[in-house]
Amino acid sequence: MATLETAFLHDQLEERKRRLQAAIAVAPPNAGLAGLLHEVDSALARMAKGSYGLCQECHEPVEQDRLLADPLVRYCLDHLTVPERAALQRDLDLASEVQRNLLPQAGLRTGGWETSYHYAPVGPVSGDYCDLIPSDGQLFFVLGDVSGKGVAASMLMTQLHALFRSLTGMALPLGQMVTRANRVFCESALAGQYATLVCGQAKPTGEVEIHNAGHWPAIVVGRDRVLRIESTGLPLGMFCESEFSATRLQLEVGDTLFLYTDGLSEARNEGDEYGVDRVMTLVRQQAARPPAELIAACLDELRAFAGGGPRLDDLTLLAIRRRS
Incomplete structure (x- = not known):
């Protein structure tokens, strides 16, 4: 240790x-x-x-x-012992229920945006974090992955949920929100504990501001474009005074923003890793589909790729589409 x-x-x-x-x-x-x-x-x-x-x-x-x-x-x-196993299972069942209750509304539509997500822990609890928060006509979104697994990671995920829920109520600029969340998270997490995440705000006009803190590239797809939004900062929790720069985009009607955790990009079959390039190809092929159908197609593709092999990591997918 x-x-x-x-x-x-x-x-x-x-x-x-x-x-x-x-x-x-x-x-x-x-x-x-x-x-x-x-x-x-x-x-x-x-x-x-x-x-x-x-x-x-x-x-x-x-x-x-x-x-x-x-x-x-x-x-x-x-x-x-048998009683200890029973007590542990009760605790895990309760923790799993708490996590499910923290998930955002399914199929949320707001401010000209429609969304869908898939949240699948590999065990009873997850270190993945997904949230959608409508606020003053805008949509705040965040998807992240806490380092580690199990109960400890799930506790940090719950902390992140509380942090961002509190900060969105303060009407701060997004960059300040991420900076404050990082500082609080850094001061409370143990050394070696951190979280990668993508968060952003989507306006009814189609303008989107994104901060990628050490996470997998976000993907934007439309009828005639595919964009890859790389990380522009370190994961939350590494350094208390980290800076996070923004990427600003204009999404047209029908464009989709797709976010995911390593349960997709690092999925493996007998000899290969799925990888970001496959993710981009898949999302481009399904670009015309609404969010729920896009995510269903991703899950079908992932099952076919894995060939029935066991899933080794938490999996979260989030699709946000401009509909008007």
Whole structure:
């Protein structure tokens, strides 16, 4: 485990110990509090010996995202007791439900724009982030991918959702919004945790402003053009004072903006990666279709490419089309 993550977990355990000791000092005798204090002391002792984070059954590393969520975890997923497995499944089911409730309205139409998206975690929860927010006749959109997998990534995804939802209500210029979101995210995320994303504002006039922070190229397709909007900044969370420059476009009626995560671009079959060039070719071939049909065609193509092989990463697709 990385040194900074170990230091973070050590601080978390020490803070829990202080709080437990304070509670025990003023409360009547409580076996539950005493038991928790014993668990925290045991974890700190294992950390001092260098055995913290190793499964007490098989001595292999415990999953990092589980340790970050609960520093008292002692067993890897392969060696949970039946009650622990049941409790973990309940927690994952709840987290999955929370994530589903954070997704934007399906088939949203607003300000001359129509949208469709597909959100498919590879497990119970996802580190992908997708949102659509109508505001004063404009459409704010964002699609991102948090580093890592599992519960830890899903928690950061939830944080990003709250950040951008709060900032859109402040009517800030888009560049300032991304800068503020990056600063807050950077200050709260652990070292090595970051998020790539594309966000933008679409006006009823067809004018679109896009900020691509280290994400895969956005694609704009129309009847006689295909544009590839490359990244113009670093991922959120890498540096607190990063700058993010904008790309401004004029979309005509019938033009579509297509965004995706690495569940599409890095999908693999037995010998090949799908890649951005295939994404561009596919979207160009389906340019005349409305958003829902475009996404359905992408999913059909992806299934054919994978040949029935397992999906290895979260998959999110977002299509935004100017309809008037």
